[in-house]
Structure formats: structure tokens, C-alpha cells
Amino acid sequence: MGTESIRERVRQQLAQAGLRVTPQRLLVMEILEEADEHLDAEAIYERARDRDPRVSLATVYRTLAKLKEVGLVEQRYFARDHKREYYETSHKEEHYHFTCLGCGKVIEVHTPRIAQAQEELSKALGLIFTHACICFEGFCPECAARRQEGPLRASPPTARGGFPRVVASPSVKG
Amino acid sequence: MGTESIRERVRQQLAQAGLRVTPQRLLVMEILEEADEHLDAEAIYERARDRDPRVSLATVYRTLAKLKEVGLVEQRYFARDHKREYYETSHKEEHYHFTCLGCGKVIEVHTPRIAQAQEELSKALGLIFTHACICFEGFCPECAARRQEGPLRASPPTARGGFPRVVASPSVKG
């Protein structure tokens, strides 16, 4: 799937959502689609500016807000560095995020338990769930193993400029 | 249980954690113990200052960080207004938080599913979970009912000065 077809699809999605199709919006969506990691506004801004100087940070923020509003992207928070908003496109299946405190890598995990919890709580207490913010942290198998030997310094490489890669993992069946 | 016995217990807890016992720390812990709601640093600061002017906001922040470090208090984020850190003492049983978008109230919910998810994921993927950040939002039964009639304005009373009460709820069995 080349850049052109991404642009074309995004163009349709934007139009369908009743949003104007602007170069900036296309660019932001394109960057998010291409990314294999979770990006924050600043990272998106940097990448966008490289390709088209007619983008400002404020526009990236506003664009992300719009895209989120119409459901094209989703906002995430990670346990560490909870104050930064990360974004990903929302076409992927339901998943949650696990941040490794050793290496900083973000692992996507799949489990039906969260949805199950919501259903049960909804039924038992009459609550209506509209949104959940779920994130986990701990150690990935590699870092856990390394922890056996020397005591691990708990300070992960706080990815400034080098954002943690996202790793998908098989799901756990309910 | 009077104020004195709280102070005495906290005094021991602090000493046991290897922390110096200062009036400010006792006061912060006391305020948290007495609170029936989740407080942020500023709210704690205001209450502390009323009782003892020798407290600064910076100290409240640093004290909370210390207390969290040794496990006496826990930090929470709520879905909306995720930029604010809320605190509660950590002697309560495992629970999660549900924020009502209608009235702003925070409901404590109990479910074994989250722990179950962590166990399963841990077993399946070799991950070690050390911490999780879980919060839900949606509508409480009352606000959900009200939503049937008129379309609900989704802007909840963003508790400045009046923080949402915490309501405990029965747990859902596994």
C-alpha cells in the first residue's frame, strides 16, 4: 500500500466525517498510519515539518483533536510519563499497552477481561461505560531475566527523540 | 479513631520507612486519611495551610512523592483531567475508579478481572506486572436515566474547589 492510496483513503475518511481536506490533515494522518510506534504531538510535528513546512505545532494539536473527535485516531496515555498524550490510528482491534520499565518498549497485549469486567460492572451496578484508560507497566521477559543477575536500575531510557517501539503480541483467550 | 491515634500510627509508619517525622508529613497523611474523596496536591495544600501555615505547595508535592515511594499513599489519574494527580492512602482493598461524565462523581468499583488479565498475560507472555493505571468513565445510573429524556450536556461540573465525592460500590464476583 503506497502513500497515494493512504492519502486517497484518508481523503475519503475526512470527507465522510464532514471535515475539510487540508494538506496538514492528510499529512498528520499519513504520518500516524505509517508509524510503527506511538507518537506524541511533538514527534508528529517534527515529522510533518520535514515534509511540509506549512505545519505548526498548534495545528498538529488541533488536527489530532479533530481526528480524535471523529474517531479516526485514538489518544493514549502510558503509565510512566502520564502527562504526554500519544496517538495511534484507530483501525486496529481492541488492545491494551504494557510499558517495559527496563527497556521502555511498549507491548500491545490482548485480553477479553477488561471488556468482561465492564460488562459485569455495567450489569451489576447500572453503569454505562463510554471510555476506559488502561495501561500496564512492568518488565518484559528479557528485562525480567536480566533482573535476576544484577539489580536493574529502574530508570528506563526516557525516549526523548527515540520513542519506544511497539511490539504486538498474541492474545490471551477468554 | 481520633486524630491522635492517626498521628501515632503515621509516625510509626514514617519511621519504619526510614523517613524523618515532620509536622508537614504527619499533616499530609492525616488529611489524606480523613478525606472521603480523592484529593490533588492543591486541595491537600489548602487544607494543610488552614491547620498549619508552615506548609508550602512544593512540600506537599515532595511529601506526596516520598509517601508514594514508600507505599503509604497511591497516586491516581482520572480519565478526564488526566493532568492532575490525585492521591489516596493505600490501605484500602484493590479497587478501580469510574468517573461519571454526568455528575462528576467518582465511584469505586471492584472486579477480579483486571488481576485475572494480568495473571493470564503474565503466564502467556512472560511479562512481569508491577503497576497498572486503570480508570473508566461513563454515566452513573442516575445520569444514564436522565439521559433518556433530554440530551445530556456532556460537560460535567469540573469540580474546582468542590471535588467529586467518592462512592464505594459492591464488588462483582469472579
Place this chain on the structure above:
DNA sequence: CTGCTAATTTGACTGATTCTAAAAAACGGG
């Protein structure tokens, strides 16, 4: 082409949290 409207830009602003350097207070030994 003209004008209307929504979108963008730049730069200033906000507000929660953290840092800094100097002053004060707590602990342990004498």
C-alpha cells in the same frame, strides 16, 4: 472573480508540577 466561512499560523499564555538555593528542623551521640 468576490466574498463567506472555516482552517491555519505564530506567539503568547496557562496551570500543574519540579527545581534551586538558602534557611530551618530532625536525628543521634555525647
Place this chain on the structure above:
DNA sequence: CCCGTTTTTTAGAATCAGTCAAATTAGCAG
């Protein structure tokens, strides 16, 4: 009870992600 050492507190300045505002620009209907 007093002292010296070490930690803590203080007040104010700094930081940093995110937001807002005024002026500018672009898209599109007529």
C-alpha cells in the same frame, strides 16, 4: 540538653505540554 550532620522546608523561579487569540489564508459557492 546541646551539637554537628543530614534531611527537609521554603519561596520563588523555571519548565513543559498543551491551549488560546488575533491576524492571515485557503476552499468553495454564487
